[in-house]
Amino acid sequence: MEKILIPLMDNDVAPRFDLATDVLIVTIPRESSRRESLEEKVVVLDHASAESICRLAISENVNTVICAGIEGKYHDFLVWKGTKVIDDVCGPVDAVLDAYHDKRLVPGTYIY
Amino acid sequence: MPTLDPTQLAALLPDTDSLSAMLDELPLGVAVMDAAGILLLVNKTYETLTGVDRNRVLGLQCLHSLRCDYCMGDCPVMTGWKKLGAVGVEANLVSRERSKIQVRLTVAPLLDEEGSLRGAVETITSRTTHTLNSVATGVFELGDLVGRSPQIEKIFAMVPSIAQTDSSVLITGETGTGKDLLAEEIHNASARSDGPFVKVNCGALPDTLLESELFGHTKGAFTGADQNKPGRFRMAHGGTLFLTEIGDLPLALQVKLLSFLDDKVVYPLGSSKGFHTDVRVVVATHRDLEAMVRQKLFRQDLLYRLNVIRLHLPPLRERGGDIPLLQDHFLKKLQTRFGKKVEGFSDNAKTLLKAYPYPGNVRELRNLIEYAVNFCDGKLILTRHLPGYLLHPADPPQPAELEPTAWPDASGQSGAPADTPGRADALPRTPMAPSATWTDMERAIILDALRRAGGRKSQAAELLGWGRSTLWRKMKHHDLG
Numbered sequence: 001m002e003k004i005l006i007p008l009m010d011n012d013v014a015p016r017f018d019l020a021t022d023v024l025i026v027t028i029p030r031e032s033s034r035r036e037s038l039e040e041k042v043v044v045l046d047h048a049s050a051e052s053i054c055r056l057a058i059s060e061n062v063n064t065v066i067c068a069g070i071e072g073k074y075h076d077f078l079v080w081k082g083t084k085v086i087d088d089v090c091g092p093v094d095a096v097l098d099a100y101h102d103k104r105l106v107p108g109t110y111i112y
Numbered sequence: 113m114p115t116l117d118p119t120q121l122a123a124l125l126p127d128t129d130s131l132s133a134m135l136d137e138l139p140l141g142v143a144v145m146d147a148a149g150i151l152l153l154v155n156k157t158y159e160t161l162t163g164v165d166r167n168r169v170l171g172l173q174c175l176h177s178l179r180c181d182y183c184m185g186d187c188p189v190m191t192g193w194k195k196l197g198a199v200g201v202e203a204n205l206v207s208r209e210r211s212k213i214q215v216r217l218t219v220a221p222l223l224d225e226e227g228s229l230r231g232a233v234e235t236i237t238s239r240t241t242h243t244l245n246s247v248a249t250g251v252f253e254l255g256d257l258v259g260r261s262p263q264i265e266k267i268f269a270m271v272p273s274i275a276q277t278d279s280s281v282l283i284t285g286e287t288g289t290g291k292d293l294l295a296e297e298i299h300n301a302s303a304r305s306d307g308p309f310v311k312v313n314c315g316a317l318p319d320t321l322l323e324s325e326l327f328g329h330t331k332g333a334f335t336g337a338d339q340n341k342p343g344r345f346r347m348a349h350g351g352t353l354f355l356t357e358i359g360d361l362p363l364a365l366q367v368k369l370l371s372f373l374d375d376k377v378v379y380p381l382g383s384s385k386g387f388h389t390d391v392r393v394v395v396a397t398h399r400d401l402e403a404m405v406r407q408k409l410f411r412q413d414l415l416y417r418l419n420v421i422r423l424h425l426p427p428l429r430e431r432g433g434d435i436p437l438l439q440d441h442f443l444k445k446l447q448t449r450f451g452k453k454v455e456g457f458s459d460n461a462k463t464l465l466k467a468y469p470y471p472g473n474v475r476e477l478r479n480l481i482e483y484a485v486n487f488c489d490g491k492l493i494l495t496r497h498l499p500g501y502l503l504h505p506a507d508p509p510q511p512a513e514l515e516p517t518a519w520p521d522a523s524g525q526s527g528a529p530a531d532t533p534g535r536a537d538a539l540p541r542t543p544m545a546p547s548a549t550w551t552d553m554e555r556a557i558i559l560d561a562l563r564r565a566g567g568r569k570s571q572a573a574e575l576l577g578w579g580r581s582t583l584w585r586k587m588k589h590h591d592l593g
Binding site (some may be wrong): 071 | 171172175176183184206209211212339
């Protein structure tokens with residue numbers, strides 16, 4: 001099972017990690033490689049906070065964080081905690097997840 | 113009075129390339145977008161501040177490129193214009209280098225002849241503070257630099273005229289004397305103050321990384337170079353590049369810096385194409401560059417190019433009256449920061465602070481006061497609140513690595529520092545035992561001063577910075593009559 005966290009702004013990856021109040025957590029069952037079998041949940045934070053998203057990522061045992069702009073200290077914290085961070089990503093979440101699923105998603109991917 | 117003819121103006125800018133080239137020369141970031149916020153044009157400074165590559169962000173919605181807090185809040189481009197006028201706000205953005213940068217952001221609508229909205233133009237400038245003032249008490253302040261000694265006053269008086277030129281500046285002085293602050297104040301007082309102030313410590317990175325950091329690299333220039341990097345020289349376009357610890361710059365890079373100072377063109381690693389950048393270079397070092405030239409560690413021709421204007425910051429022990437002034441200045445700042453109501457120093461603490469040689473200069477004095485304010489539990493800082501090593505300094509003042517007395521003064525003339533009467537060297541030459549009390553210390557200070565003054569009490573009092581009656585009273589107290 002793999003968990004992915006994406007800060008959201010409507011249906012897009014939020015431009016700023018620290019300013020997102022909605023966070024999407026996607027769970028991919030290990031045995032399935034099909035995109036349709038993903039489990040998704042959206043967590044709504046009471047206020048935007050990079051610390052809260054980092055805490056959420058750790059408590060939910062997230063493996064990969066996909067985001068756009070993230071400050072170095074939060075990026076380094078997540079990496080230090082063993083979470084993979086793919087940052088500087090822009091685009092609609094579905095397209096981004098498709099790219100991730102197809103192993104095309106790297107830092108600096110803009111999908112529009 | 114001549115009036116603007118739009119056709120003439122349009123003729124000057126026949127295509128977007130000419131407009132883009134013109135905008136690239138501006139020291140502030142500019143983005144032009146359509147009414148929906150889709151980016152149509154960004155300039156070089158915008159690329160530098162945000163770290164984006166313009167070819168990748170054109171066509172994106174502005175907020176995905178700028179990543180500014182205002183974009184995700186009340187930006188009229190996203191929420192609709194309530195009133196068609198320019199809006200200016202203090203904001204922050206997260207750059208592609210993952211740094212949060214404070215900026216001044218202005219968004220203005222672009223209207224057609226009928227007054228309908230056609231798009232918007234956005235400008236961003238890095239937020240800097242500008243302080244250059246002289247307070248009525250005769251204390252001179254230049255940003256965070258404070259002083260009233262003649263040497264410092266002379267430097268403060270020179271800064272405004274130095275700031276107005278574009279010549280290279282070389283700042284010398286021992287560690288902790290405020291070279292970085294002075295460089296920043298020169299930038300703030302200059303016409304480039306709206307542009308970036310970029311600082312690079314030449315001693316902090318290995319040679320290979322330093323070259324890429326300073327001059328940038330192209331994608332694929334070396335293993336791991338997965339994207340273009342503009343480099344600090346290009347990031348400082350329209351502003352000032354401050355190279356600190358220039359004495360640690362490797363010889364290979366000295367050649368490259370020399371070439372830049374000659375033609376103002378930067379060649380990134382792996383690229384044959386040069387980029388013109390408009391950057392003022394300010395450098396600083398605590399080393400004696402002339403001695404390094406003699407030892408073949410520093411290029412003589414580079415020294416000549418950098419040494420257009422030279423400022424030397426004197427060590428604190430040569431600034432006499434500035435020590436009590438700086439004590440009070442730091443006390444005031446730190447008591448606010450730590451929320452403590454410390455009113456001042458006891459006489460003994462003052463004497464001790466005045467007598468200390470400060471090998472770490474102003475930075476060390478500031479740290480001493482911070483230590484004392486932290487440990488002070490009353491209204492006055494006593495000797496017991498000061499670090500123990502003040503009572504028995506292990507070493508005499510550590511001068512700069514290479515012959516500090518050979519540094520020229522602010523006027524560019526060499527010479528040994530003059531011995532200032534009453535300056536802070538009243539500590540006894542004989543090391544005291546760690547268990548020595550203040551009484552022992554004071555007695556030793558008096559005896560030492562009397563010995564140095566050849567027994568003349570008035571001269572000893574002057575050396576100690578005391579009045580004759582104070583010395584007489586203290587001699588009686590210690591039974592030295």
